[in-house]
Amino acid sequence: MTNRADAGLGRYLLRRGLQAVFVLWAAFTLSFVILYALPSDPVSLMTGGQANDLTAEQLDALRHDYGLDQSLPAQYVDQLRGLLHGDLGRSLQSGRPVSELIAESAPATAQIASAALLLAVVGGGVVAIAATATRSRRTSHLLLGLPPLGVAVPSFWLGLLLLQQFSFHWQIFPAIGNEGWRSLVLPAITLAIPTGAMIAQVLAKSLRTTLREPYIDTARAKGASTSRVQLRHALRNASLPALTMAGIIVGSLLSGSVVVETVFSRTGLGRLTSSAVSAQDVPVVQGLVVFAAVVFVSINLLVDLLYPVLDPRIVGARRARRHSAQPAAAASAAAAA
Numbered sequence: 001m002t003n004r005a006d007a008g009l010g011r012y013l014l015r016r017g018l019q020a021v022f023v024l025w026a027a028f029t030l031s032f033v034i035l036y037a038l039p040s041d042p043v044s045l046m047t048g049g050q051a052n053d054l055t056a057e058q059l060d061a062l063r064h065d066y067g068l069d070q071s072l073p074a075q076y077v078d079q080l081r082g083l084l085h086g087d088l089g090r091s092l093q094s095g096r097p098v099s100e101l102i103a104e105s106a107p108a109t110a111q112i113a114s115a116a117l118l119l120a121v122v123g124g125g126v127v128a129i130a131a132t133a134t135r136s137r138r139t140s141h142l143l144l145g146l147p148p149l150g151v152a153v154p155s156f157w158l159g160l161l162l163l164q165q166f167s168f169h170w171q172i173f174p175a176i177g178n179e180g181w182r183s184l185v186l187p188a189i190t191l192a193i194p195t196g197a198m199i200a201q202v203l204a205k206s207l208r209t210t211l212r213e214p215y216i217d218t219a220r221a222k223g224a225s226t227s228r229v230q231l232r233h234a235l236r237n238a239s240l241p242a243l244t245m246a247g248i249i250v251g252s253l254l255s256g257s258v259v260v261e262t263v264f265s266r267t268g269l270g271r272l273t274s275s276a277v278s279a280q281d282v283p284v285v286q287g288l289v290v291f292a293a294v295v296f297v298s299i300n301l302l303v304d305l306l307y308p309v310l311d312p313r314i315v316g317a318r319r320a321r322r323h324s325a326q327p328a329a330a331a332s333a334a335a336a337a
Helices: 002-036 042-046 056-065 072-084 098-133 137-144 146-152 155-169 182-210 214-221 226-244 246-263 269-279 282-310 313-336
Strands: none
Touching (some): 098 226, 098 246, 155 182, 155 246
16 A cells, blocks of 8 residues: 555656656747747847947857857757756856856845745735634734735835835835845845735635634534634645745746845846846846746745645545546446447
8 A cells, every 4th residue: 555655656746847847948948939039139239239340250250159150949959958067058248157147146036035935924824814713804804905905016116115114214224235134124025015915815715715624613623722723723734725826926036026126226136137138138038037947846846745745635636536537438448339
C-alpha cells in the first residue's frame, strides 16, 4: 500500500516538474518571438540612434558580436543554448551580462517583496479570520468590505499618499533610497495592501465554506472554543485555496515592484525593468521575463509539493479516479463490441 502511494506521489511530482519545464520554455519562446521578430534594429538602439555616424564595417562588427547577423532560428537556438547554461546575453546599453544586472537588482526587490508578503499574509489572515469569527453581522460586513477596497486602490496613488503623510508631513520614514530598514516600510506597505486584500478575499470565502462542514459541527459539539475551531480545525483546510494563489501573489509583487520602486526611487528589478523598457534594451527585457517565469514556476512547484503534505487526499483522489475509469472504459468497449 505504501509503495503504491509513493508511486502515485512520484508520478504527481514528475508531471508537475514537466509542466514547469514547459512553462519556462513557452515563456522564453514567446518573449523571443515578441521582442526579436518585430521590425526593429537593435544596433540603432544600442548606438542611441547614431548608427549613421558609424561605418558599415563597424555596424556589421556590432551585429556579429551580438549574434544579430544570424537568422532568427539560429538566434533562437543560440539563445536557448545559452539559457540552458545560465547565459541570458548582454545588455545593448551597458554591454554587461544580463544575469549580472538581474543578480545585482534582485536582492533589493526581494527585501521589499518578502516584507510585503509577510505583512499581506498576516494582515489578510487577520481580516479573514476576524470577519468569519465575529458574531456581529455589521462587523463582519465591514471587515469583508475592506479587501475589495484594497484591491481597487491604485498602487502608485497609495504610494504617493504614504509619501505625503509619513515622509513629507510627519517625516517618520525616508522618502527615497535603499538604506536601512526604515526605507523598506512604506514600499512594503504599498505592495502589501492589494496583496493582502486578495488573500483576505479568498481566505474569508474558504473559511465560510469550511465552517459549514460536518466535522466543524462535531468539533463544536465536543466543546471546542471558537478560536480552536477557527485556528485548529478550519484554517488548515481553508488555507489551500489561498495557497493556490501563491503564483498570482508573487506575480503581483513582481509587477507591483515596478511602480513602487519608481515612486520611492529604489534600485531593484522594478527600476531595471523600467529603464530597460524605456531604452528598448531587448536582451535585458527578455532576461527579466525569463527570470519572472523562473520565480513563478518555482513558487507554483513548491505549492504543488506542499499540496500532498497538507492534504494527502489529492494524490489518493487522482489514483481513485484513474482506477475507477479503467472498469468504465472496459465496460464501454464491451458494449461497443
